[in-house]
Amino acid sequence: MTGLDSMEWVGWENFDKILHDPEFWTSVSNTFLIGVISTVPQLLVALGLAHLLNYRLRASTFWRTIILTPYATSVASAALVFALVFRADGGLLNWTLGLVGFDPVNWANGHWTSKLAISIIVIWRWTGYNALIYLAAMQAVPNDLYEAASLDGASRWQQFRKVTIPSLRPTILFTIVISTIGSMQLFGEPLLLEGGAMGATGGNENQYETLSIYLYNYGWNLGHLGPAAAVAWAMLALLLLIAAVNWLIGRYVVRTSDSAVRTGATR
Amino acid sequence: MTMTSPTPTAPVKLAPPPKGSAPHRPSRFRMGAGQQMKGGPFAYIALAVVGFGSLLPLYWTLVAASRTQDEVLASTPPFLPGGKLVENLQTAWEQANLGKAILNSIIVSSSITAATLFFCTLAGYAFAKMRFRGRGWLMTAVIATLTIPPQLSVVPLFMMMSGLGWGGQLESVIFPTLVSAFGVFFMRQYLIEALPYELIEAAKIDGANNFRIVVSVVLPVARPAMMVLGMLTFVQAWNDFFWPYLALNQQNPTLQVALGQLSASYTPDQSIVMAGALISTLPLLAVFVLFGKKIVGGIMSGAVKG
Numbered sequence: 001m002t003g004l005d006s007m008e009w010v011g012w013e014n015f016d017k018i019l020h021d022p023e024f025w026t027s028v029s030n031t032f033l034i035g036v037i038s039t040v041p042q043l044l045v046a047l048g049l050a051h052l053l054n055y056r057l058r059a060s061t062f063w064r065t066i067i068l069t070p071y072a073t074s075v076a077s078a079a080l081v082f083a084l085v086f087r088a089d090g091g092l093l094n095w096t097l098g099l100v101g102f103d104p105v106n107w108a109n110g111h112w113t114s115k116l117a118i119s120i121i122v123i124w125r126w127t128g129y130n131a132l133i134y135l136a137a138m139q140a141v142p143n144d145l146y147e148a149a150s151l152d153g154a155s156r157w158q159q160f161r162k163v164t165i166p167s168l169r170p171t172i173l174f175t176i177v178i179s180t181i182g183s184m185q186l187f188g189e190p191l192l193l194e195g196g197a198m199g200a201t202g203g204n205e206n207q208y209e210t211l212s213i214y215l216y217n218y219g220w221n222l223g224h225l226g227p228a229a230a231v232a233w234a235m236l237a238l239l240l241l242i243a244a245v246n247w248l249i250g251r252y253v254v255r256t257s258d259s260a261v262r263t264g265a266t267r
Numbered sequence: 268m269t270m271t272s273p274t275p276t277a278p279v280k281l282a283p284p285p286k287g288s289a290p291h292r293p294s295r296f297r298m299g300a301g302q303q304m305k306g307g308p309f310a311y312i313a314l315a316v317v318g319f320g321s322l323l324p325l326y327w328t329l330v331a332a333s334r335t336q337d338e339v340l341a342s343t344p345p346f347l348p349g350g351k352l353v354e355n356l357q358t359a360w361e362q363a364n365l366g367k368a369i370l371n372s373i374i375v376s377s378s379i380t381a382a383t384l385f386f387c388t389l390a391g392y393a394f395a396k397m398r399f400r401g402r403g404w405l406m407t408a409v410i411a412t413l414t415i416p417p418q419l420s421v422v423p424l425f426m427m428m429s430g431l432g433w434g435g436q437l438e439s440v441i442f443p444t445l446v447s448a449f450g451v452f453f454m455r456q457y458l459i460e461a462l463p464y465e466l467i468e469a470a471k472i473d474g475a476n477n478f479r480i481v482v483s484v485v486l487p488v489a490r491p492a493m494m495v496l497g498m499l500t501f502v503q504a505w506n507d508f509f510w511p512y513l514a515l516n517q518q519n520p521t522l523q524v525a526l527g528q529l530s531a532s533y534t535p536d537q538s539i540v541m542a543g544a545l546i547s548t549l550p551l552l553a554v555f556v557l558f559g560k561k562i563v564g565g566i567m568s569g570a571v572k573g
Contacts, residue, residue, distance in 0.1 A: 069552065185509070195535065229423075
């Protein structure tokens with residue numbers, strides 16, 4: 001590692017270095033793609049789960065606890081188990097796919113399959129947590145709204161769409177922001193999917209290298225803290241960019257759903 | 268940043284119609300889609316499928332940890348636990364310095380939790396109930412730090428920790444996390460509603476100073492929120508990976524770091540790695556089984572407030 005005292009002023013050189021590194025741009029697009037693949041299904045499933053948990057159920061605490069157990073599992077443990085599940089030869093997933101007649105997939109090697117594998121780890125760990133957050137918000141929706149909607153002849157699906165979803169809007173925005181921030185920082189999952197030297201570079205072709213991995217590889221594996229710090233700033237810039245897009249989409253969603261539900265019931 | 272629960276805008280709240288007033292409507296609609304609806308078989312089946320998916324990887328950790336590596340890597344994976352569990356746990360314990368790692372994880376997680384509770388309750392109380400110059404923008408500044416990714420701080424932190432002579436020491440993991448912006452915000456939100464000004468005034472009239480007010484008035488009121496924050500903080504500290512992995516090394520790891528390094532060795536024995544994963548997961552799982560209801564309730568109340 002570069003001696004910390006031997007650092008000297010280089011101006012924009014470190015930024016120049018990473019911005020001209022194709023591996024950096026691969027990491028940017030990987031991070032972005034994994035973010036989308038992991039966040040969107042995760043929040044949709046969580047919403048459906050919360051809806052189910054909101055029914056009057058036998059042993060409701062049991063179901064909630066079960067669904068939350070992945071949250072208690074650390075990134076490291078989760079990534080290591082899934083590394084075995086995703087093994088090309090004799091992994092649990094390929095074995096199951098084999099039963100249905102599919103050929104084994106080399107999950108970690110493929111450009112899309114490796115991103116999917118990492119997303120599945122993320123989805124597994126966080127869906128239950130988000131479902132509980134949605135559930136809490138659903139239980140805060142006043143029952144009068146549902147009564148009013150049903151008096152107007154709204155079906156259950158319409159009630160879900162026109163009462164539940166709009167009432168959950170602040171919570172949904174909150175979870176989108178939190179999951180986006182989280183997905184920008186994925187580190188343990190890609191590091192341990194294959195482990196060792198593969199993990200430090202995000203696969204043999206950097207197919208699942210995230211920005212955090214790139215930062216780690218530059219700063220700690222190769223020992224250049226300067227470029228690593230430049231990567232950190234790039235991450236902040238990207239995060240702000242995504243936050244701005246989120247905000248714009250959020251505003252758009254608010255406007256359209258407001259005009260759709262002008263019954264005065266939502267806010 | 269206030270998060271109010273959605274309230275109906277209709278100024279007049281009508282009393283619910285008496286039962287049977289609309290006989291031509293099926294009664295299930297009148298119950299709404301909300302909490303009163305009874306879950307049908309579909310709900311149970313769907314929950315069972317998700318529950319199965321949630322538990323399967325954990326179960327399979329146990330299976331793999333109790334087998335030999337050859338069995339784990341066979342082209343037909345094992346589905347039932349074998350008899351090698353104790354042996355694998357012992358090997359993992361010796362290979363990965365797990366005894367020290369567990370002790371370190373306990374030290375790190377408890378000191379972070381204790382310090383977070385202390386500082387966040389004090390700061391949350393100040394932001395909620397004390398009037399001082401710049402309170403508004405200070406709170407905004409605290410919340411704004413939530414959006415800054417931890418990656419931004421690791422390089423300067425690493426240099427600072429080396430400068431302080433804490434490289435590879437537990438201090439380097441504990442000290443940067445003694446207080447959290449989320450915790451301050453969380454306690455503030457709770458205390459705004461839960462702690463009436465009258466209580467503070469009454470204590471002042473009785474001659475209590477600020478310290479006394481915190482100890483005798485604020486802390487008892489804040490206890491439920493502190494429990495929730497404590498649980499969330501402990502889980503996060505126990506499972507934290509990124510910064511500990513950069514700051515610590517194999518001689519002095521936390522559990523997660525030890526686990527990461529166990530798998531990063533040249534020829535990791537997968538059943539040993541799984542035994543390590545089991546050791547690092549079991550303590551929190553045990554807590555979840557014992558206090559499941561409290562933790563679920565905590566996350567849900569945190570969600571509404573946060």
